[in-house]
């Protein structure tokens with residue numbers, strides 16, 4: 001392991017943090033913490049056109065909510081700042097000049113419409129236009145033009161800086177997850193490194209910053225693997241040694257093909273962002289508001305692509321830090337499984353004390369106006385699979401609920417009503433503990449134990465679900481139970 005371990009999460013502020021980004025951040029965080037290293041948040045905002053207001057704040061809040069607080073970031077600062085690429089323009093200028101001087105990069109003056117024409121002409125002939133060694137001398141750039149022409153154009157025309165991709169070269173590199181990879185430079189183009197707006201492109205800024213910030217490991221999504229040959233060559237052109245790389249597999253839709261997108265969340269009915277996101281017309285509920293605990297989201301994200309041989313599934317962050325290793329990350333895409341996330345949420349909730357659950361409900365604003373007591377949580381905890389919508393899911397704890405339509409006829413039948421009358425009269429006289437209430441129900445039951453329980457459940461809960469009926473009766477107390485049964489009998 002190179003020392004010190006310094007990893008970075010480098011999102012572009014183009015919207016809220018998606019689960020894919022969150023998992024990338026998590027794997028970086030785990031590797032850093034396992035090796036007493038540093039986890040850095042760098043904002044890659046060189047593409048100003050794609051920037052979405054509020055993204056940076058959202059990313060930071062989401063990471064903090066999940067407990068993945070960076071050691072260095074635009075807000076926290078650090079030895080290697082600034083951590084926003086838009087604040088590092090001067091640095092990139094200096095480094096691009098170095099590549100131009102050593103012949104690894106060159107100025108290009110081609111107009112967009114001319115490049116378009118070349119593309120179309122190639123297409124007509126069934127070919128793909130690639131700006132590289134095969135045709136760069138026929139195009140308008142500092143390799144094809146005379147020195148004085150270049151000097152004139154630099155003063156008068158917008159230009160870009162392109163990487164001079166070697167003509168025939170096998171580029172070999174190593175990915176921690178995929179092993180050794182070789183790519184021929186024949187298929188690669190002279191990528192733009194510096195744009196006409198004097199901003200670096202992602203590739204250039206990313207490599208320069210990873211080097212200057214002393215990044216030891218780059219862990220990022222698989223979608224960046226095709227960029228790796230260029231990045232490796234950029235390191236070579238500067239004479240720098242590259243960090244180690246790991247490209248993690250995509251998170252796929254729960255069913256069907258392709259990457260999980262924000263639209264899938266709406267389609268399948270689950271969140272895809274950690275926190276609520278509102279932007280003009282767009283509005284998304286986050287995992288937080290849905291009632292998923294942050295430690296569960298982290299536990300689940302860790303399992304999406306990574307697993308230990310012992311098949312353990314419920315982890316707290318410290319256990320993840322201890323167990324995580326990049327070698328156990330799989331190569332193939334993993335389907336997002338919302339049921340499993342809910343299952344994990346239930347597992348983690350069972351480990352919390354009722355007091356802790358109440359605290360978290362109040363942080364979520366869920367107990368607003370509801371009489372959420374320790375007794376109430378003790379009663380429903382075994383059934384609690386998420387903290388959101390407590391009023392919708394467990395409203396019967398706080399007040400009488402309408403009997404679900406379709407179940408009414410069960411109550412309306414004469415036999416059930418006469419049982420309820422009998423039980424109510426008995427309860428008025430003696431309202432004991434759960435066991436006594438059960439024995440009393442048995443005594444009064446004229447319709448069989450199951451049906452009697454069902455009728456009582458409908459009075460108290462409004463549906464044929466809920467916690468142990470007799471414990472619920474104890475929790476509600478004599479007056480409330482009699483009131484609820486009475487209101488059905490009138």
Ligand code: GLU
Pocket residue numbers: 009010011012044202206219220221224
């Ligand atoms: N800015 C890139 C992104 O948003 C970072 C990719 C990388 O980690 O190199 O995904």
